[in-house]
Amino acid sequence: MSRFEIYSPEGLRVDGRRWNELRRFDCSINTHSHAADGSSYLEQGNNKIITLVKGPKEPSLRSQMDPTKALLKVSVNITKFSKTERSKTSHKNERRVLEIQTALTRTFNKNVMLHIYPRTLIDIEIHVLQQDGGLVGTLINGITLALIDAGIAMFDYISGVSVGLYDTTPLLEVNSLEENVMSSVTLGVVGKTEKLSLLLVEDKIPLDRLESVLAIGIAGAHRVRELMDSELRKRAEKRVANSTN
Amino acid sequence: MSVAAALPKRKRLSEGLTVTQKVFVRSRNGRASKIVREHYLRKDIPCLSRACDKCPEIVVPDAKSELPSFVLSESPLELPSIGKHYVVLDTNVILQAIDLLENPDCFSDVIVPQIVLEEVRNKSYPVYTRLRSLTKNSDDKKRFIVFHNEFNEFTFIDRLPEESINDRNDRAIRKACQWYGEHLEPYGIKIVLVTNDRLNRDAADKSKDSFISMSLFDYVQALPNGDEIKDSIPNFEVSSENTKDTEAKSEFTYPEYYSTSRIMGGLKNGALFQGNIQISEYNFLEGSINLPNFSKPVLIVGPKNLNRAFNGDQVVVELLPQSEWKAPSSIALDSEHFDVNDNADIDGDDDNSQVVLSDKQRKLLTQDAILAQKSNKVQPTARVVSITRRSWRQYVGQIAPNSVDAQNGGTQNVFVILMDKCLPKIRIRTRRAHELLSQRIVISVDSWPETHKYPLGHFVRNLGEVESVQAETEALLLEHDVEYRPFSKKVLECLPPEGHDWKAPETLDDASAVSKDPLLPKRRDLRDKLICSIDPPGCVDIDDALHAKKLPNGNWEVGVHIADVTHFVKPNTALDGEGASRGTSVYLVDKRIDMLPMLLGTDLCSLKPYVDRFAFSVLWELNENADIVNVDFAKSVIKSREAFSYEQAQLRIDDPNQQDELTHGMRALLKLSIKLKEKRINAGALNLASPEVKVHMDSETSDPNEVEIKKLLATNSLVEEFMLLANISVARKIYDSFPQTAMLRRHASPPSTNFELLNEMLQTRKGMSISLESSKALADSLDRCIDPKDPYFNTLVRIMSTRCMMAAQYFYSGAYSYSDFRHYGLAVDIYTHFTSPIRRYCDVVAHRQLAGAIGYEPLDLSHRDKNRMDMICKNINKKHRNAQFAGRASIEYYVGQVMRNNESVETGYVIKVLNNGIVVLVPKFGVEGLIRLENLTKDTGSASFDEVEFKLSFTQATTGKRRDVHVFEKVDVQVRSVLDQVTSKRKAELLLI
Known part of the structure; x- marks a missing residue:
């Protein structure tokens, strides 16, 4: 028996949010301007990640070169100290991490205009400093921000968010406590549309409930997009102001 | 933490x-x-008071876009000393006095701060659920609400450096009270914090905040009806005020429990063990505990070693040194006759003899103990060093008359003797001792401090005169935790609005009917089949019906049609929740406690004759040899042609003049059922016996007047065989579709240790034995246990073997591997319950899963989730067991009433020989009773007990001759019913002649 009321009859979740509320969302870009071409630092609740984008650049291996388009490579480094208990092994070649990398590559392959950077490599590196549930969604947002910072052409924002299903109530953006006790899905939503570039369903979820889960997920992702957009615009205005001075 | x-x-x-x-x-x-x-932290948490005009503006809707309802009354209870007020509760009050809070006569308009709710949840989950159900049904009289103080920006507080977590939580409660006090000040409503924590009260008084704090006792005293409910205040006697009552304060003290860290360490390194304690039925000072490493239960003997454990508690034990191991006592002892006057000190095992052992020595001791169990002579013993979880609930009992001081008219301490004889008596304080004498009362246990010989409790409610039908029935329902209150309004609202006028639609494609029930076209119309039902006489909840028809290819089409309860009981409704929590209908001698409301059970779902009813049908094609050629499942609509009783059906089948098609079908069913039974017996199905009896009631006075042993007809087994076949077919189908969560029933094979004693008795007395190799071997060896001189002997052995069996249990298929699904008694590899959805919840789940499996409608989430299925299974297992016990207790009570008027001499069988008495079973009444040595002989000292031969020899009181009594011996006993003076319980008393 869980020690907590996951969703109280009064409509409050373990951390005090309501069913349709996002966690705290803090982001900044161009945080590591010397180390990479594009970078971002993102805190989504207690998920804290650094994303570095290097490229488009010449690939170190000839085999990685595609004459028609750029190659997108995502590597996720989950640090040993990112969870409450320090893990003994590095997560580098864990199946789960490899799966996440593949999922992220596929999510962005269609959205980045790879055809305009032929024979190049776009290398995305993510460092997870702290995690607290719904990690894949956060990773998507981090990549979107870093790619924009690197000035790589994309069709639209992709914003990621996770949604859990508690009994019959969908809960937006699960934290790790919630993630452990209920099934959840992760969405990657393209811009302001209802197009999904990622739908990650790792637990069983009843088909007849999926629609309400997706609806709140898409609404949440749109809100995330707005938050990212406003931060980017703020940043851009500052740059413009600097350059005109 | x-x-x-x-x-x-x-x-x-x-x-x-x-x-x-x-x-x-x-x-x-x-x-x-x-x-x-x-x-x-948020600002939109409302105070939920109807008086408030600010909060309705800040509330936000939830996921179902419903707004919270404002519950707290604008004109709450007004006390002269306080004025209009709401009550805020502290954790300790809720944990101690949840019964009092549930009392409809006091405590309304109550605020439960979130932090209190969390603390309650961590301390006791059952109390938490009771509290939650109070807050959920808050729109009626009680008006309980939860205030989320921890998420409210105005009431959240940070923990100060050096502050303990408890102090911080107490401060948070006071902060919430303060906020409420200030918030509601304009409306003239005060806040009263009720807490039994003196420090918390002092802190509240010191700060002179905007609220009042009181102890539970003071608050109840201030209530206008305080005197009446004061008896229900729990008894936590540790304060110094009570030292004056020396009556219960003997020198006797129990050993202290070990500290948590010592327990954790001990469990980890194998020095201590954890398990559920079971108190012996015959001796309340002897318990046993099943531990994983040991093949047999480990004994715990004497009050000091039991150390305040109740029957069923989860405890931690420590093995005693070898010098204190012993054989299980063969003495019968029950609390009601033990220490009746209670002033003597019991000489338990001497505390000073306790040897200090290191952990290493303890591990060696464990190995010795396991070896000793195998050699069978002495049994290792243990003592309780800590209690992990109490099994305390409300108990039914009556006040021991000799504990009441006749002169004293005021508050006094009295003993309550509980109906469950495995439990000690409880000390309560009451002012109404005289009034409550010879009444059945409900009490609740509060604490058992080590300085008290008996646990402390408080009075909850009076059921009525001892021995009155109403009080006894209610007592046994309460004692077995059977929910018997009428169905609530919310549950009844889930029933079809047409009520008794509900009709199955004429045709399955009728547009208006389809619009109401889009699944209707998926039903199969079986109204042309010649279906009939066969049930016990007077049966009103008919949940099964049958038909058989010859097919052109010579095979038989056989259909079993089960009432389609799930058409009316949809998942996640209040009706479903009520059914799930009741789990089963309970059959008492004079009444039936339904699982589902009457309207469904006896009318809409019941497959009554001559009307159209919805059913869930299992259709087989069987060949002449009753092998399944084909099986099909369908929701259907049927029309039963006739409802027979077993006798009527038998007569119709036997009557050669009846040559209509229905009778032909019934004959075919009978023929096929005989084949099915034969196959089942050949596969090793067991034929066990229980001493079941039936009580006949006088039709006018409804007094019980006759007891009869249940009879079996061929038609009984006709119905039974096809029900078994349906259950097996359904089990296979749902396991196929839901390999992880199918609702199934298993019956484990009995461990050989269970049969050791019985086998030894058979061997020494009769030269027979029971083989346990397989169920087939068991069945055959049971058949061989025949005494040519006594036809009943075989039944007796069967009754005794039944008691050695494991209990069958419900489970979900993910919980065991396929090989463990086996039903030992029926000798099938997979089984479920499908055929009685009106009276069992398991069947309701099986129906839904089958409907999902055949694609009729998608299966609800709760039956696809392992955790939820686990909860359902646990609950229905418990309820099923309780229902059986309640049924037996009811028969026992009525048999006692019957015997009251007819005292007689009957034949009995000795089934157990003890050091100080014998246990005799009287088949005619299905009663068994202990005959104490004192009642067998005048000279108890001369009696000798031979453990090897299972023999007790003594000088008979009446004749003065020496007499030996062996186990299995047939004896004549005088049966009469006596009212025990101490317990005022009527029971059968047996006297050897």
Whole structure:
């Protein structure tokens, strides 16, 4: 028996949010301007990640070169100290991490205009400093921000968010406590549309409930997009102001 | 659990939200880890008072877009000393006095702060659920609400450096009270904090805040009806005021429990063991505990070693040194006759003899203990060193008359003797001792301090005169935890609005009917089949019906049609919840406690003759040899042609003049059922017996007047065989579709240790034995246990073997591997219950799963989830067991009433020989009773007990001759019913002639 009321009859979740509320969302870009071409630092609740984008650049291996388009490579480094208990092994070649990398590559392959950077490599590196549930969604947002910072052409924002299903109530953006006790899905939503570039369903979820889960997920992702957009615009205005001075 | 950390910062977000971090250090496996959680604070948490005009503006809807309802009354209870007020409860009050809070005559308009709710949840989950159900049905008289103080920006407080977590929580409660006090001041409503924590009260008084704090006792005293409910205040006698009552304070003290850290360490390194304690039925000072490493239960003997454990408690035990191991006592002892006058000190095992052992020595001791169990002579013993979880609930009992002081008219301490004889008597304080004498009362246990010989409790409610039908029935329902209150309004609202006028639609494609029930066209119309039902006489809840028809190819089409309860009981409704929690209908001698409301059970679902009814049908094609050629499942609509009783059906089948098609079908069913039974017996199905009897009631006075042993007809087994076949077919189908969560029933094979004693008795007395190799071998060896001189002997052995069997249980298929699905008694590899959805919840689940499996409608989430299925299974297993016990207790009571008028001499069988008595079973009444040595002989000292031969020899009181009594011996006993003076329980008393 869980020690907590996951969703109280009064409509409050373990951390005090309501069913349709996002966690705290803090982001900044161009945080590591010397180390990479594009970078971002993102805190989504207690998920804290650094994303570095290097490229488009010449690939170190000839085999990685595609004459028609750029190659997108995502590597996720989950640090040993990112969870409450320090893990003994590095997560580098864990199946789960490899799966996440593949999922992220596929999510962005269609959205980045790879055809305009032929024979190049776009290398995305993510460092997870702290995690607290719904990690894949956060990773998507981090990549979107870093790619924009690197000035790589994309069709639209992709914003990621996770949604859990508690009994019959969908809960937006699960934290790790919630993630452990209920099934959840992760969405990657393209811009302001209802197009999904990622739908990650790792637990069983009843088909007849999926629609309400997706609806709140898409609404949440749109809100995330707005938050990212406003931060980017703020940043851009500052740059413009600097350059005109 | 945690250490104070540096104060986290708050950060303001948009939309009236603030976020802060909860930081604490948790120790797990001896390692400390720092945990950081987000904690959001908000401004939109309403006070939920109808008087308030600010809060309705801030509320927001939930996921179903419903707004919270404002519950607290604008004109709450007004007391002369306080004025109009709401009550805020502290954790200790809720944990101690939840019964009092549930009392409809006191405590309305109550605020439960979230922090209190969390503390209650961590301390006791059952109390939490009771509290939650109070807050859920809050729109009626009680008006309980939960106030989320921890998420409210105005009432959240940070933990100060050096402040303990309890102090911080107490401060949070006071903060919430203060907020409420200020918030409601304009409306003239005061806040009263009721807490039994003196420090908390002092702190509240000191700060002179905007609320009043009181102890539970003071608050109840201030109520206008305080005197009446004062008896229900729980008894936690540790304060100094009560030292004057020396009556219960003997020198006797129990050993202290070990500290948590010592327990944890001991369990980890194997020096201590954890398990559920079971108190012996015959001796309340002897318990046993099943431990994983030991092949047999370990004994716990004597009050000091039992150390305040109740029957069923989860306890931690420690093995005693070898010098204290012993054979299980063969003495019968029950609490009601033990220490009746209670002033003597019991000489338990001497405390000073206790040897200090190191952990290493303890491990060696464990090995010795396991070896000793195998050699069978002495049994290792243990003592309780801690109680992990109490099994305390409400108990039924009556006041021991000799504990009441006749002169004293005021409050006094009295003993209550419980109906469950495995439990000690309870000490309660009451002012109404005289009034409550010879009444059945409900009490609740509060505490058992080590300085008290008996546990302390308090009075909850009076059921009525001892021996009155109503009080006894209610007592046994309560004692077996059977929910018997009428169905609530919410549950009844789930029934079809047409009520008794509900009709199955004429045609299955009728447009108006389809619009109401889009699944209707998926039903199969079986109204042309010649279906009939066969049930016990007077049966009103008919849940099964049958038909058989010859097919052109010579095979038989056989259909079993089960009432389609799930058409009316949809998942996640209040009706479904009620059914799930009741789990089963309970059959008492004079009444039936239904699982589902009458309208469904006896009308809409019942497959009554001559009307159209919805059913769930299992259709087989069987060949002449009753092998299944084909099986099909369908929701259907049927029309039963006739409802027979077993006798009527038998007569119709036997009557050669009946040559209509229905009778032909019934004959075919009978023929096929005989084949099925034969196959089942050949596969090794057991034919066990229980001493079941039936009580006949006088039709006018409804007094019981006759007891009869249940008879079996061929038609009984006709119905039974096809029900078994249906259950097996359904089990296979749902396991196929839901391999992880199918609702199934298993019956484990009995461990050979269970049969050891019986086999030994058979061997020495009769030269027979029971083989346990397989169920087939068991069945055959049971058949061989025949005494040519006594036809009943075989039945007796069967009754005794039944008691050695494991109980069958419900489970979900993910819980065991396929090989463990076996039903030992029926000798099938997979089984479920499908055929009685009106009276069993398991069948309701099986129906839904089958409907999902055949694609009729998607299966509800709760039956696809392992955790939810686990909860359902646990509950229905418990309810099923309780229902059986309640049924037996009811028969026992009525048999006692019958015997009251007819005292007689009957034949009995000795089934157990003890050191100081014998246990005799009287088949005619299905009663068994202990005959104490005192009643067998005048000279108890001359009696000798031979453990090897199972023999007790003594000088008979009446004849003065020496007499030996062996186990299995046929004896004549005088049966009469006596009212025990101490317990005022009527029971059969047996006297050897």
